[in-house]
Amino acid sequence: MILHELISYETLRLIWWLLIGVLLIGFAVTDGFDLGTGILLPFAGKTDLERRIIINSIGPVWEGNQVWLILGGGAIFAAWPQLYAVSFSGFYLAMFVILVALILRPVAFKFRSKHEDASWRARWDIALFIGGFVPALIFGVAMGNVLQGVPFRFSDDMHIFYEGSFFGLLNPFALLAGLVSVAMLVMHGATWLQVKTEGAVAERARTFGSVAAIATVVLYAAAGVALWAMVDGYRITSAISVAGPSNPMFKTAEVAAGAWFANYAAHPWTWAAPVLGVAAPLLALVFLRLRRAVPALLASALGIAAIILSVGASMFPFILPSSLDPRASLTVWDSSSSHMTLFIMLVATTIFIPIIVAYTSWVYKVLWGKVDGQAIADGNGHAY
């Protein structure tokens, strides 16, 4: 089969780097408001009815939204197998904690309303809070660690050896990145509640959302300064073959101060990402104050996308640098799947993503409207 050579290996690698970004953003923007809503649940909802309204505002869509994460995992496995292998095994216990949180979430949604008992429901509210807060924090912490480089190396036959510890992940810069992630998802969840609810819940969400938007801007700016002042970047020191075999050990690389800002210096248009990362949350704040719910949600989504893109722009072509052996660092050019697999996956993605977007939009349209007490009473036992 030569069909796959229609698109060059280099182009396919670039496309797949972008597509992983799209999937991460898809996950952060859709499942992000679910996670944020989960974090807000105990604070924005005081009575059982209010909490049920909050839960049911995401009730019909969280399952579909979470698929972005599953799809992201599958796509990383298929398109960047080494990234999948190194990061999932390296961050083993952190992944386990995320899994526990994500196991609790679907179950909590389904089980909470099945008993009237107040303490039963209170327990599942805690589960929903954890199911939102823990993944939000850890995804950010992981991002913070990736920016600093992760202690892994390859043996001669490409076995992966990770020489860090779980608590090593919890360093100051990574925790700062974790807080950025929590703040932006709380902001996002609050704007969602602004769209889907009214009355006391919406008012509380508006207050929390405003605080979270300000926190997002402040923490993100602080993380940017810390990245510049405290975190060394990486750069490739050998010639690199952009269409060469996917073996990271064929190149050399080194730690270099300021390397994470080299792309911004070389291509000033990339500043658009961090600038929007600050401006869009501020815009979300303004819309929240003006009670313009839908624009606030969109501004918040734009802010999340810009923040994620700014990390990608900063690190390119690095995907996962190794602090232990910079040579082993995974880059866009040496850790992808084969030419043919990237092509096949691109064909599948090109066919199915538009279909997914179409039916997901249709579902949101069908479910459009505020969730209130009446909607839950009308749920005939199907409401959460």
Place this chain on the structure above:
Amino acid sequence: MDLDIVALSRLQFALTALYHFIFIPLTIGLSVILAIMETVYVMTGRTIWRDMTKFWGVLFGINFAMGVATGIVMEFQFGMNWSYYSHYVGDIFGAPLAIEGLMAFFLEATFVGIFFFGWDKLSKRGHLATTWLVAIGSNFSALWILIANGWMQNPVGAAFNPQTMRMEVTDFGAVLTNPVAQAKFVHTVSAGYTVAAIFVLGVSAWYLLKGRHVQLAKRSMTVAAAFGLAASLSVAVLGDESGYLASEHQKMKLAAIEAMWETEPAPAAFTAIGFPDEQARETHYALHIPMVMGLIGTRSLNTEIPGIAQLVERGELLIRDGIKAYDALQTIRAVPPGGVVPEEATAMFESKGPSLGYALLLKRYVDDPRLATPEQIARAARDTVPPVAPLFWSFRVMVGLGMFFILLTGTFFVLSVRRTLDAHRWLLKVAVFAIPLPWVAAEAGWIVAELGRQPWVIEGVLPTAVAVSNLGVTTLLITIAGFAAIYTVLLVIEMKLMLKTIRKGPEAHAPAALHVPPAVQPA
């Protein structure tokens, strides 16, 4: 390579997979049953069929949430616990998993929300379409997962690339049309239908015994019996044993299932029952049925089925080939980029490359397979035999139960045709007590398929023992204990909720039927 890590990683995978597989067959089967029930509702306009769809839908929903929750674990675990596996075969294995997400799981998960929340927001046909999309999504999901699994059993369409040190796809069409994957898909999906049919049958029988919801229970039973009979016949006829012989490497699995220690003259006898003894390499008290094995296995009277001893001998030859491939590979890799690779190394790797995996079997005993002693080679060859007794028994449990399901659903099918479903209380009791049995059969089937693949994670390509992540024993113990604890708690809660919902019955949803004034109901 530390064997403890291998054993613990396998234990964790088996625990989480077997647990995930409690929920999946019911999801696959019940989604189709829901779609059938709702189709009858839309075609006849009789609201009892809508109540049925809603009632079984509640049980479906509880089960579905558990399937989703445990499914994420499965997808992440390959990278977490099997990082060398992920590196070595991700180029092929990752694609069906990702396409499963794109094509199937997204569909299923998006429409399952609207299945529950859309009853009042969609037209009758719109909602029916939603239900069918959930069913189609969950069945497609099984298709892609089994394409991935089929490739582990019969790795077609891929070749080893010395520069990247991994398998890479050469013919994706062959991966998709893999005969083992096809057989597995039909077999597994039919098994899921059987699980759901017997679940619906048993719960309905319980209502009939209690004299509750008689109309709803009888209709549900009629659907379940017909659907279950077709499904259980399909499971048996299209059993995935038919796929084993399609693959050269799975002959060992077949021999182990049959505890066929030596090659027998064709057509071989089938050992209906017996006690396989792995030390003595014979089966005690065996009850043989002449010719049946040869017929099942080869569909012919004169094709031989190789026995375990012959397959071990062949394995030893393949290991020796593998060592040659390994040696050639080291020569090829020692050449710096742009250098000239010696021709004899290239030629050797071309001819012996497919046996490279067999050299990796030696990694348990020696770091460099080229230094293996004849003793170690013989041991590695013996390692190619999976545990015979557990396979022998799991297979017989599965097949025996399969026969029982045909009988059970067949009986109720006849009763439903004669409209005497509640005539025999003892039969209803049998149906109630049969509820857990399809799960036993399904889990036994998983054991046959996956334990039978050992010592390989990718048959003939990558031994399980070299595929694991280099994790600490303590770390693994923490996560095994963690998964076991949280899964046990959730299973208890899940069962309680299922039982509560069943005990409460469909009444809770009856008012929904009253929303529609009789005048608007179609006849």
